Amino acid sequence: MKRSIIAICGFAVILGVILGCLLYVPAAVREEEKKFVCIINPGQTYWAKVRTGIEKASGELGVYTKYCTFERFRLEEQMKLLDAARYMDIDGIITLGEPQSAELNDKIRQIEKEGIPVVLIDTDAEESGRTCYIGSDNYQAGWIAAEKMAEAAGGKVRTAVFTSKLAYANQQERVNGFCDAIATMEHAEVAEIFESDADKIKIQQHLKELIANDQGINAIFCTETASTLQVGLFFENNKNSGEKILIGFDDEDTVLDFVRRGIYTATIIQESSRMGYEAVRFLKEYQPGQKQEPQIYTKVSCLTADEAEEYLKKQGRN
Amino acid sequence: MWKGTTAGAAQQQQNSMKDRLAGYFILVTGFSLLVCLFTLVFHTAYGYQYKTAIQRLILLNTFSEDLDQMNENVQFYARYEDNGYYEMAQSYIGKMQEALTAVYGEEHELALLRQIQDVAEITEALGKELLSIHTEHNPARGGDTFQAFHQKLEEIENVGSSLGEEAKILNRMELSYLDSAYVQMEKRSRQFNRIFVVIFLMICLCMFFQIQGFSRAISRPIYALIQKAEQIGSNGLREVAPIVISERMIGEIKLLTEVFNDMVGQLKQQIEMVEENARVHRLLQESKFKELQMQINPHFLFNILNMIADNAYMEHAERTEQLLLSAARMFRFSLDFSGKPVPLFREIEELGNYVFIQEQRYGEKILFEFELDEVFHHVKIPSLILQPLVENAIIHGVDRQKGKAKILIKTCYCPEEACGYISVADNGTGMNGAELETLRSHMEQYSGEEMKIGLGNVYLRLRMFYKGAASLTIESAKNQGTKVTLRIPCGEIGNCRKQSEPSGGYHV
Structure with missing residues (x-):
C-alpha cells in the first residue's frame, strides 16, 4: 500500500513536470534598449536589402529599430510618420532625405532641435541639418557609369539618359556625375535626358520614338530601377533595334538577368544593406555634441555579365 | 503447532492479500484521478489562455474605436474650440491608455510588446500635447495665435491617423500571434494527448504484469498444494516432502501452506503410531497363538508328572517325589499364568520351585541367595519373567565354572523413583565390553x-x-559375573518401609 502511494506521488510529480512544460510560455521581457525609427520605402530588392542591413545591425548591436514604410514615395506620408515618431521615446530616426522639399527639411530640423538625431540614407538633404548622411555617392555612381559606357563603346559615345525625376536629388546627382564624366571625354555627348516619372508607358513610348527617329544614339544610361527594367524589356522584345550599349542601375533580379544575358552591358550596384547597417551603427554610437562625419559613403561599383554569377552566389540568390 | 498460526496471526501478515488488493485499488484509482485532474487542469489553462487572447483582441478593438472617437473630437475641437470636445478627446485618450495597460500586462511576444509600447508612447504623448495646446495655444483661453493653434492641432490629427495605422499593425500582429499561439496550443494539446496515451498504455501494461504476478503468486502455491494432495492420495504420506515456504509468498497463501505442511506432519506421526500399535498387536497375537499351542504339552506333562510323583511316594522315593512335585508346580504355574500378569510374590514363589529343582541338579556346586524387599511384592508383573534370567545365570554362571557358583536374587524398592528393582546376579564367566554391546543390540532388535x-x-x-516405562540393564565384567536388573514402576506404596536388611538366604 505504501509502495502504491509512493508510486502515485511519483506519477503526480512526473505529470506536473509534463504539464508545466506544456503550459509554460515565457513572458517577453522588454529590456531598456535604444530605440530607433526607420522610415523608408517599402518592398523592392533595394529597400528590402536596406531593411536586412538594419535588422542585422539591430540584432547584433542589441537595439530595437521600428520599421515604418509608406505605400508610395509620398512626402505627406513621410511627414506624418515623422510626427508619430517624434511622439515616441526614441533615440534616433533613419529616413531618406529630399533636398527639394522645404517642408521635410523643416520637419527634420525640428526633430533635430528636439534632440533626436536623424540619419538620412540613400538621398542626402544637407539643408535639413541632419546629423549624418549614409549612402552611395550618387555623383560617383554616374561618373562610373559614364566611364564603363565609354570603355564598352570604344570611345565614341552618343547617349541618352533615362531618369525618373531630376527633382529628386539622388537622380540629379547621378545625372550630374554622368554628364560631367561624358563632358571630359572626346567624341562623347549626351543626346538627351529623359524624365519618366517612373512611368512604364512613358518609357516604352519614348523608346519607340527614340528608335524610330534614330538620332544616332548608341548608348543608354538608366539612373534608377524602373527605367532600367523598362529599357531592358524593350530591348528584349525588339531585338532588331540595333546594338546599343546599356548601363542600368541597381541589382533587381530581372536586371541581373538582363546583365547575364548581355542585354545590359553593366549595371551600377550600391551596397544597400551596408547603408542600413551603418545607419543603425551610427545611431547606436552617436553621442550628442560629439563631432561627426556629416557624410558616410558606401561603395558603388559596376557589375558586368562576367561578374553577375559570382555576385548572385555571394548574395545567396539564384 | 499449527494451532499457533491461526487467524490472529493472519491479520498481522505483512504481505497479505488484503493489503495487496487495497494497494492495487489505490494505484488504479489514484492514477485515474491524477490523469483526470491533470487533463482538467491542462484544458482549463488552455481555455484561460484562449480567453485572455480574445479579451486582448476585444481591448485592441476598443482601443481603435476610442482612437476614432478621439480623432473626431480633436477635429471638432479644432473647429469649435470648445472645451467639451477637448475634455472628450482627453477622456478617450485615458480610455485608450487603460486598454493598452491591460493588453501590455502579460505579453509573450517581444515584437508585440514593442509595438504596444510604441502605441502607448504615442498615445501618452498625444495626451500631453493636447493638454499643452489646450492650455497654451487655445485662442479662446487667451492663447497665442489662431494659426499656431490650428497648426498644432493638425499635427495632432496627423499623429492620430498615424496612431490609427500603428494600431492596425498592432491588431494584425496580435491576430497573427494569436493564430500562431493557437497553432502552438493545438500542437501542445496533441502532444499532451499523445503523452497521455503513452502513459495510459504504460500503466495498463504495468497493471497487467502486476496482476499477472499477483494471480501467479496465488495460483502457483495452490497448484503446489493440489499436487501434494494428489501425491498423498496416490503414494501416501510417507514420501511426501513438505512444501518449501518462501518469504515472498502472499500472507494468506503462506499461512495455508504452513497449515498444510503441519497437517501432513501430524498425519504422518499419527499413521506411524497406528502402524506401531498394529505391529505390537500382531506380535501379541502371534505369541498368544504359540502359547496356546504350547499349553497342550505342559498339561499332558503335568498329569504325567503328578502320576510319577504318586508312584514315587508309593515307592518311598521322597526326594524324587519332591522333585516331581516342584516340576509339576512349575508347569501348573506356567499353565495358569502364561501371558497373564502375576503378583511379584507369586513369581518369586514360583522361582523357588525352579531354584529347588536346580539345587537338586547341581547340589553343592551352586548356591542361591535371596535378598527380598517385600514392600512392593504385591505389584503385578508379566509371569515367568524372572525364571529366564535365573536360567541364564545358571547356564553362564555354573556350567562354565569349576568353582562354586553363587546366584543372588534381590528385590529392592526405591521410594524416590517409585520403582522396584529386581536383580539377578551371578559370579560366572561374565562378558567383556564388546560381547556386552552385542548382547545389548541383539536384545534391542529382538522382535x-x-x-x-x-x-x-x-x-x-x-x-x-x-x-x-520399565527398563532392563545388564552389567557384566569378564570373569567376575553378570548382573541383570529390572526396573519396574510400581507407583507410590503406602506404609513404605525401607527394607535395608536382606531377608537372608532362601533355600527351598
Whole structure:
C-alpha cells in the first residue's frame, strides 16, 4: 500500500513536470534598449536589402529599430510618420532625405532641435541639418557609369539618359556625375535626358520614338530601377533595334538577368544593406555634441555579365 | 503447532492479500484521478489562455474605436474650440491608455510588446500635447495665435491617423500571434494527448504484469498444494516432502501452506503410531497363538508328572517325589499364568520351585541367595519373567565354572523413583565390553520372531507390559559375573518401609 502511494506521488510529480512544460510560455521581457525609427520605402530588392542591413545591425548591436514604410514615395506620408515618431521615446530616426522639399527639411530640423538625431540614407538633404548622411555617392555612381559606357563603346559615345525625376536629388546627382564624366571625354555627348516619372508607358513610348527617329544614339544610361527594367524589356522584345550599349542601375533580379544575358552591358550596384547597417551603427554610437562625419559613403561599383554569377552566389540568390 | 498460526496471526501478515488488493485499488484509482485532474487542469489553462487572447483582441478593438472617437473630437475641437470636445478627446485618450495597460500586462511576444509600447508612447504623448495646446495655444483661453493653434492641432490629427495605422499593425500582429499561439496550443494539446496515451498504455501494461504476478503468486502455491494432495492420495504420506515456504509468498497463501505442511506432519506421526500399535498387536497375537499351542504339552506333562510323583511316594522315593512335585508346580504355574500378569510374590514363589529343582541338579556346586524387599511384592508383573534370567545365570554362571557358583536374587524398592528393582546376579564367566554391546543390540532388535534369546524375550515383554516405562540393564565384567536388573514402576506404596536388611538366604 505504501509502495502504491509512493508510486502515485511519483506519477503526480512526473505529470506536473509534463504539464508545466506544456503550459509554460515565457513572458517577453522588454529590456531598456535604444530605440530607433526607420522610415523608408517599402518592398523592392533595394529597400528590402536596406531593411536586412538594419535588422542585422539591430540584432547584433542589441537595439530595437521600428520599421515604418509608406505605400508610395509620398512626402505627406513621410511627414506624418515623422510626427508619430517624434511622439515616441526614441533615440534616433533613419529616413531618406529630399533636398527639394522645404517642408521635410523643416520637419527634420525640428526633430533635430528636439534632440533626436536623424540619419538620412540613400538621398542626402544637407539643408535639413541632419546629423549624418549614409549612402552611395550618387555623383560617383554616374561618373562610373559614364566611364564603363565609354570603355564598352570604344570611345565614341552618343547617349541618352533615362531618369525618373531630376527633382529628386539622388537622380540629379547621378545625372550630374554622368554628364560631367561624358563632358571630359572626346567624341562623347549626351543626346538627351529623359524624365519618366517612373512611368512604364512613358518609357516604352519614348523608346519607340527614340528608335524610330534614330538620332544616332548608341548608348543608354538608366539612373534608377524602373527605367532600367523598362529599357531592358524593350530591348528584349525588339531585338532588331540595333546594338546599343546599356548601363542600368541597381541589382533587381530581372536586371541581373538582363546583365547575364548581355542585354545590359553593366549595371551600377550600391551596397544597400551596408547603408542600413551603418545607419543603425551610427545611431547606436552617436553621442550628442560629439563631432561627426556629416557624410558616410558606401561603395558603388559596376557589375558586368562576367561578374553577375559570382555576385548572385555571394548574395545567396539564384 | 499449527494451532499457533491461526487467524490472529493472519491479520498481522505483512504481505497479505488484503493489503495487496487495497494497494492495487489505490494505484488504479489514484492514477485515474491524477490523469483526470491533470487533463482538467491542462484544458482549463488552455481555455484561460484562449480567453485572455480574445479579451486582448476585444481591448485592441476598443482601443481603435476610442482612437476614432478621439480623432473626431480633436477635429471638432479644432473647429469649435470648445472645451467639451477637448475634455472628450482627453477622456478617450485615458480610455485608450487603460486598454493598452491591460493588453501590455502579460505579453509573450517581444515584437508585440514593442509595438504596444510604441502605441502607448504615442498615445501618452498625444495626451500631453493636447493638454499643452489646450492650455497654451487655445485662442479662446487667451492663447497665442489662431494659426499656431490650428497648426498644432493638425499635427495632432496627423499623429492620430498615424496612431490609427500603428494600431492596425498592432491588431494584425496580435491576430497573427494569436493564430500562431493557437497553432502552438493545438500542437501542445496533441502532444499532451499523445503523452497521455503513452502513459495510459504504460500503466495498463504495468497493471497487467502486476496482476499477472499477483494471480501467479496465488495460483502457483495452490497448484503446489493440489499436487501434494494428489501425491498423498496416490503414494501416501510417507514420501511426501513438505512444501518449501518462501518469504515472498502472499500472507494468506503462506499461512495455508504452513497449515498444510503441519497437517501432513501430524498425519504422518499419527499413521506411524497406528502402524506401531498394529505391529505390537500382531506380535501379541502371534505369541498368544504359540502359547496356546504350547499349553497342550505342559498339561499332558503335568498329569504325567503328578502320576510319577504318586508312584514315587508309593515307592518311598521322597526326594524324587519332591522333585516331581516342584516340576509339576512349575508347569501348573506356567499353565495358569502364561501371558497373564502375576503378583511379584507369586513369581518369586514360583522361582523357588525352579531354584529347588536346580539345587537338586547341581547340589553343592551352586548356591542361591535371596535378598527380598517385600514392600512392593504385591505389584503385578508379566509371569515367568524372572525364571529366564535365573536360567541364564545358571547356564553362564555354573556350567562354565569349576568353582562354586553363587546366584543372588534381590528385590529392592526405591521410594524416590517409585520403582522396584529386581536383580539377578551371578559370579560366572561374565562378558567383556564388546560381547556386552552385542548382547545389548541383539536384545534391542529382538522382535519375537525367534525365541532363542531369553533376555530379549523378557525385555520385549517388559516393554509391551509397561509401555516402555520399565527398563532392563545388564552389567557384566569378564570373569567376575553378570548382573541383570529390572526396573519396574510400581507407583507410590503406602506404609513404605525401607527394607535395608536382606531377608537372608532362601533355600527351598
